Amino acid sequence: MLCVTNEPGGPSVNDEEELIQSALAGNNGSFEVLVVRYQDRLYTAMISVVGNADEAEDVVQEAFIQAYLKLDTFQQNSRFFTWLYRIAFNFALAKRRKKRGNVSLDESRETAGLEPEFHGDAPEIRMSRSEDIALIHRALALLTEDHRSILVLREMEDMAYEEIAEVLSISIGTVRSRLNRARLALKTQLEKFPEWNPND
Numbered sequence: 001m002l003c004v005t006n007e008p009g010g011p012s013v014n015d016e017e018e019l020i021q022s023a024l025a026g027n028n029g030s031f032e033v034l035v036v037r038y039q040d041r042l043y044t045a046m047i048s049v050v051g052n053a054d055e056a057e058d059v060v061q062e063a064f065i066q067a068y069l070k071l072d073t074f075q076q077n078s079r080f081f082t083w084l085y086r087i088a089f090n091f092a093l094a095k096r097r098k099k100r101g102n103v104s105l106d107e108s109r110e111t112a113g114l115e116p117e118f119h120g121d122a123p124e125i126r127m128s129r130s131e132d133i134a135l136i137h138r139a140l141a142l143l144t145e146d147h148r149s150i151l152v153l154r155e156m157e158d159m160a161y162e163e164i165a166e167v168l169s170i171s172i173g174t175v176r177s178r179l180n181r182a183r184l185a186l187k188t189q190l191e192k193f194p195e196w197n198p199n200d
Helices: 013-024 028-050 053-069 080-100 105-111 133-141 145-156 161-168 172-190
Strands: none
Touching (some): 013 028, 028 053, 080 145, 080 161, 133 145, 145 172, 161 172
């Protein structure tokens, strides 16, 4: 992880814009505060996305480097973490696709215009402390990148559909339908584990 020392009594969320403006003015300490604030959260999210701790660390390092270099392009019409997550997600996706050289099923559907419309409520998979988080992570690792990523954004990061659409560069309709399929896929994987009990 990035080696930045956290300071006691860290800044509130409301001063994020001030920190960004200070960093743009050349105050590296302000950007370090942003790193401290978000590095653990981003790292945890990226482990769920890429499924590998070392790879997640590389992605987080690269995301903060790119965020620092491109900070002047941040429009501030969304949360900084949303923008940062998008950088990390795109880097992780590009890295894995370069390694595998394939295209996801969801992307094939969308490119071909076969993305189904979403109707009704999606099945809920509660991700609370009362459940076995280890099992959920095991099940997530068995999903496609698209399904794993959208579940992390919605269920773990609690992002709004609009934010997810921004991060993944897809429409809100696609967010809804993909999330529906992802929840079903996760439920299917969890039910394969004999120790999984959704009623606990």
